[in-house]
Amino acid sequence: MSTGIEGLDEILGGGVLSPSTTFIAGTPGTGRTTLGMQSLCAAAKKGEKVLYVAISSKPEALIRQILARFSFFEENINIRTFNVSSVERDPLTMLVEMGNIISSLKPDRILIDPVTSIGFGFPEAERRRFMYSLNAAINEWDAVVYFTGTLEPDNVKSNVISDIVDNIIYLSQNFDTHSTRRYIKLMKVSGMPSIQGEHTFDIGTDGISIYPKDIAPVNYSIPASNERVSIGIPPLDEILGGGLFKGSANLIAGSTGTGKTVLGLQFIMEGAGKGEAGVIMNFEETPEELYLHAANFGWDLRGMQEKGKIKIIHTLPSLLDPNKHMMQIKKAIGEIGAQRIFLDAVEGFDYAIADPIERKEHIAALTRMCGNQGITSLMTCLTPGNTECPKIFDIQISPVADSIITLQQNLISSDLQKSLSILKMRGSNHEKSPAKYDINSNGFVIEDLIREEKSKH
Template sequence: MDTTDSRGRGRISTGIPGVDDVLAGGYLPETATLVRGPPGSGKSIFSLHFLAAGIDSDDTTLYVNLGEPKNYIRDTAREFGFDIDGLNLLNLSASGDQFRSDETYTLFDSGEVETPSLVESIRTEVQEINPDYVVVDPVTEFRYLAPDDHQFRSQILGLVNFLKNEGVTVVLTSQAATSMPDDDLQFLVDAVINLGDGSDHLTLHVSKFRGSSVKSGHHTLQITDDGMRVWPRLDPNHHEREHTSAKLSSGVPELDSLLSGGLTTGTITFLSGPTGVGKTTTGLQFMKEAAGRGQRSVLYSFEEDRKTLFERAEAVNIPVGAMIDRGTLNVEVIGPGELTVDEFTHQLRSEVEDNHAEIVMIDGTSGFEQSLRGAGTDPMQHLVKIGRYLRNMGVTGLVTNEVHRITGEFRATDEEMSYLADSIVILRHVEYKGSLRKVIGVLKMRTSDYENQLRQLEITKHGLRVGESLPELRGILTGTPNWKDDGD
């Protein structure tokens, strides 16, 4: 169960997937951590993960139960599949056997007697079994038995210091509630982990951790039939690798000409335009060409189902099925509320770091904003972080942005997100002599020069076709496009 962090210091694993990542490796040995949260937030499960991992590593563990009936702890452990046959359980809950005898009731008649007696029971158990890890759940039960706050703090501080001096790594749990504040407990421990109930999902955040940096923010927490896991919030500053810039060809010479040879790898490009103009198809064209070179791409679709996406792609000569079979493409359809933003970024990181994806496409900024839980009031801040992460990792990012006005005054992005992009490719419907046509052009490209002309775009059964430049086209940026006649 012992690990080391980036500075070579010993760490104690929490036993929970994702939490060690948040804590830069896990608990520091011989420290005390307060795990706090409202009822139902998973404090006992959090503790059982820690002790079960210790048992798996042949460490000696002790669970001091002050709250729930003894059978509840055992039943909860079995329900989540924890092997706790080697767990030492000290049951001091109000439903315990010692509370049923007349002698015990007399002994616990006075608060001044009760609290030292409970502490002494814990001391005796620790000295007998010499545990490596101890959980006291919940430590706030002591408050009911202490005559005043001062006595409560003194008893907890004495208990924590005793356990640490015995070489124990300690986890205390606290029922966080306005009716029973635990600010004083937070001052007495080395670390504070908060389990919270967000508007649509559980979260974990670390408000205190002596001796080490941790990942900040409210990270997604999930409780499933297998127990608990945490999806850390993406921090692009923690991810970077060496990479070189090159040109990513679309395989369509005229489109590459617009882009001065293609997209620059390791940059973010917005494909911006109204519905039906060909944004997704244009992005898939770059992926198709990359697949021919054996490069892997991943497309996250927020606004189109898998069947429709596949049928449309195959109809324009983009063989997504064959690309998936060869392992050069992965398509993930993200439905509304299906994932939290942290789960999504974890999937994205796995594609980049484990599966070596070189192109990532986020298909639909509106869907991205509306589909992911836990995105807060400004979902675009998460897209900014994803963009920075992809740049740091040398991955090419494609983002389709739907401009809801099919005609009228032109805007590259409805959400004024152009500052997020290194490049902006615009696609637009225009009318010419009573027929509707599509045009494509480049509005912005930070990394290189680009062709400042518009070209006609056609999407046919043979694929993407880009025509010659259209110098006769006027007024597309003013919202009233028209064509200059040869006689003008």
């Protein structure tokens, strides 16, 4: 059965079984009630009969007023309230009354919110006996049942509720000076091929939006392609042995001012002109700044975007949610049928993903996702200045790149000379000598190979 929440079905492996029990746990303010209610209301919209059991000191009218702030709220849901202080002291009476209500309504889905306050004042042994009695009753309800509860992560597994439920969803949040990052993970799933790991989510007036962690496994059924893709600069295509391989991941490494962005934009504009839509992912320059930058070379980037040939995804590094960013990329690819992607620059992930291994895996997942769909990707990477040839192992994503193009500039006799080298290219007999290049009103222009300089070394 679908939960009715985009992203949640995906991480659960398709939804929840019916009948089944799901415990939505977390600390206060993490969105447990919102998640449960959103699923309940989505089911009600599809014609299911649902019941919200609210254990609260608030009356039903006030609860409806609070829930009505969300756009997903359905007025026709059934709500029954139980006073929290009574439930803490006398849970058995509540269980009998709730059983009578459920026998009368015969709901398809039920949310009990929260279950951790039931019998709160009882000794642990008595609370465990009550929970097993509740579980016996649930088995007769033949419904999808959600519980919410306030628990720290370390206390979830030791709680008796963990023994009786099929699924455990844990919500948490981290605060820093710039933003709040919310996480959702599965601590227990029964009978479904779930996606493990820490996924992220947002809460807004439309409810909860979940962004699954993307592992993008390698698709071994896709054969390697020998088809070439023009980068938009014929001499550079020639140096590469005929262009980039379709579906490959390619890296442009260079210091500030070497023309990495210009080369990437030229790659995207070349594709757009040939009917190959492209996505630009940028962390620093806004779309308006990119339009102006492209216009300096006579490229109508704005016009191509308005025609649906190009999509620009601009995100500030400080606000970047990697999972949400991946979902935005997938959506953009689907909307325009993208065949090219330009990421400028990979160090934008440094702020959002502190762990270098996790950061590398995220970039690898992005390139695998592109490769699985036959999309050719071009990424830029900033290297320190005044280095003649950046070492491959100093470039953190070099192992996932099929080709590495390095851009360098040196001051020679008061003239700033730019040179390009193909440091690596899998499966292609590329040019081994570096080449001079320049950036002028036409964009990125290859001048000639530096064979003489190479022989001196």
